[in-house]
Amino acid sequence: MVLDNLSNSLKDAMKKLAGKTVIDRAAVDELVRDLQRALLSSDVNVKLVMQLSQSIKSRALAEDLPKGMNAREHVLRIVYQELVGLVGKEADFALRPQKILMAGLQGSGKTTTTGKLCRYFQRKGLKVAAIGADNFRPGAFAQLETLCKKMNVPCYGDPMEKDAVKIVRDGLEALKDNEVIIVDTAGRHALEDDLIDEIAQINDFLHPDHRWLVIDAAIGQAAREQARRFHEAIGIDGVIVTKMDGTAKGGGAMSAVAETQSGIVFIGEGETIDDLEKFEPNGFISRLLGMGDLKALVEKAEESIDAEDVDVNAMLRGKFSLNDMYKQLEAVQKMGPLKQVMSMLPLGGMKLPTEALDGTAEKMKRFRIIMDSMTPQELDEPSLINTSRMIRVAKGSGTSLEEVRDLMKYYKMMQKTLKGFRGNRMAMGKMMKQMQKGGMGPMGPM
Numbered sequence: 028m029v030l031d032n033l034s035n036s037l038k039d040a041m042k043k044l045a046g047k048t049v050i051d052r053a054a055v056d057e058l059v060r061d062l063q064r065a066l067l068s069s070d071v072n073v074k075l076v077m078q079l080s081q082s083i084k085s086r087a088l089a090e091d092l093p094k095g096m097n098a099r100e101h102v103l104r105i106v107y108q109e110l111v112g113l114v115g116k117e118a119d120f121a122l123r124p125q126k127i128l129m130a131g132l133q134g135s136g137k138t139t140t141t142g143k144l145c146r147y148f149q150r151k152g153l154k155v156a157a158i159g160a161d162n163f164r165p166g167a168f169a170q171l172e173t174l175c176k177k178m179n180v181p182c183y184g185d186p187m188e189k190d191a192v193k194i195v196r197d198g199l200e201a202l203k204d205n206e207v208i209i210v211d212t213a214g215r216h217a218l219e220d221d222l223i224d225e226i227a228q229i230n231d232f233l234h235p236d237h238r239w240l241v242i243d244a245a246i247g248q249a250a251r252e253q254a255r256r257f258h259e260a261i262g263i264d265g266v267i268v269t270k271m272d273g274t275a276k277g278g279g280a281m282s283a284v285a286e287t288q289s290g291i292v293f294i295g296e297g298e299t300i301d302d303l304e305k306f307e308p309n310g311f312i313s314r315l316l317g318m319g320d321l322k323a324l325v326e327k328a329e330e331s332i333d334a335e336d337v338d339v340n341a342m343l344r345g346k347f348s349l350n351d352m353y354k355q356l357e358a359v360q361k362m363g364p365l366k367q368v369m370s371m372l373p374l375g376g377m378k379l380p381t382e383a384l385d386g387t388a389e390k391m392k393r394f395r396i397i398m399d400s401m402t403p404q405e406l407d408e409p410s411l412i413n414t415s416r417m418i419r420v421a422k423g424s425g426t427s428l429e430e431v432r433d434l435m436k437y438y439k440m441m442q443k444t445l446k447g448f449r450g451n452r453m454a455m456g457k458m459m460k461q462m463q464k465g466g467m468g469p470m471g472p473m
């Protein structure tokens with residue numbers, strides 16, 4: 028995982044929030060202080076940190092609780108949304124034939140990333156090739172060629188040629204059978220005029236579909252200035268932040284890029300060819316906070332889920348009727364596949380048998396249709412349901428005896444599973460509360 032330091036301190040802050048009995052102003056203040064510390068030590072700009080703090084505080088205290096969400100989840104949702112805002116939008120591209128120009132300072136990771144991108148497009152089934160237009164550093168072409176050879180990716184270069192534009196022209200000709208062409212360029216140790224001139228000339232000649240700037244995460248918030256200057260020169264439309272694995276300043280680099288006009292396309296997180304991740308803000312922040320897919324959860328929690336009459340206490344005492352199951356199926360249906368929902372619950376080490384999780388939405392729907400043909404007594408006391416009743420229910424619901432048996436089997440399995448949980452009352456109570464609330468706990472994995 029990239030950004031381990033930041034991630035760990037954010038996770039700690041969220042855990043602290045999860046452990047609070049009440050979420051009041053003091054709890055929000057404390058959370059915001061923890062977030063500030065975490066973000067500042069990741070070199071996020073002070074002004075941005077302050078804006079984010081202000082925004083979290085005022086939203087947490089002023090906004091109404093969304094239906095189906097408790098105060099804790101409300102705050103978590105705001106934190107999540109604000110952090111997604113901080114790292115900005117992803118820069119997108121299509122999986123189709125295209126030319127990509129790589130730009131960046133010396134040592135930022137252009138050549139390595141060119142190799143990684145070749146691998147990426149190759150995996151997506153596109154015919155990809157690279158041009159090594161770095162005639163500044165001796166050995167530059169050999170470096171790219173070695174990378175490409177390992178992947179069987181065609182690579183063009185001419186270490187003797189001084190004119191970078193000519194290399195690109197010849198390269199396009201030599202590689203014209205390929206769909207995606209990635210052009211690696213020379214870096215300089217600072218943004219000097221001749222670097223800018225050269226890349227501007229290549230840009231004019233190549234007319235690339237994308238101009239991606241490679242930035243070393245270790246420069247932290249200085250990334251803003253670099254992105255801005257390159258953007259002025261050639262119109263950067265995506266940034267690749269590299270070496271996220273080796274610095275504590277990645278948060279600063281990312282948030283600084285977010286402030287410029289170009290979004291992040293990829294993140295480099297290691298030296299090998301596969302250490303490249305397509306940047307996706309929601310997933311990225313969810314993982315940073317250590318919590319599955321928060322976006323899905325936040326969206327789910329926004330739908331109102333009315334499961335409040337699941338009788339937790341009765342279930343804890345040992346009663347789990349078809350009625351209870353019916354209500355749960357209803358609640359769960361509004362939240363998506365059971366397997367996914369269960370994976371979000373704070374069950375700790377406990378696992379439902381996989382058969383219980385394999386109920387497809389379609390099957391659940393059939394179950395509900397069957398249950399609609401049962402009497403209230405039957406729903407409350409399923410042991411009443413003998414074969415003749417099953418036949419009646421099957422007829423009444425337009426299903427088959429087999430399907431009714433299937434439902435009863437499923438019910439018994441759920442009942443047995445819940446008995447198993449009962450041994451662990453705490454986890455059980457927690458799970459049922461989550462189910463009742465319907466928020467299905469973004470706080471789950473904490």
Ligand SMILES: Nc1nc2c(ncn2[C@@H]2O[C@H](COP(=O)(O)OP(=O)(O)OP(=O)(O)O)[C@@H](O)[C@H]2O)c(=O)[nH]1
Pocket residue numbers: 131132133134135136137138139140161164167212213214215241269270271272273295296297298302
């Ligand atoms: N840990 C880590 N190292 C990286 C990453 N990306 C690149 N590097 C390393 O950074 C160093 C420089 O990478 P290059 O790809 O040669 O950089 P460049 O921008 O092409 O450099 P010049 O061609 O000299 O301008 C190499 O040692 C790479 O292995 C990354 O995401 N993580």
Ligand SMILES: [Mg+2]
Pocket residue numbers: 137138139161167211212214
């Ligand atoms: Mg290079």
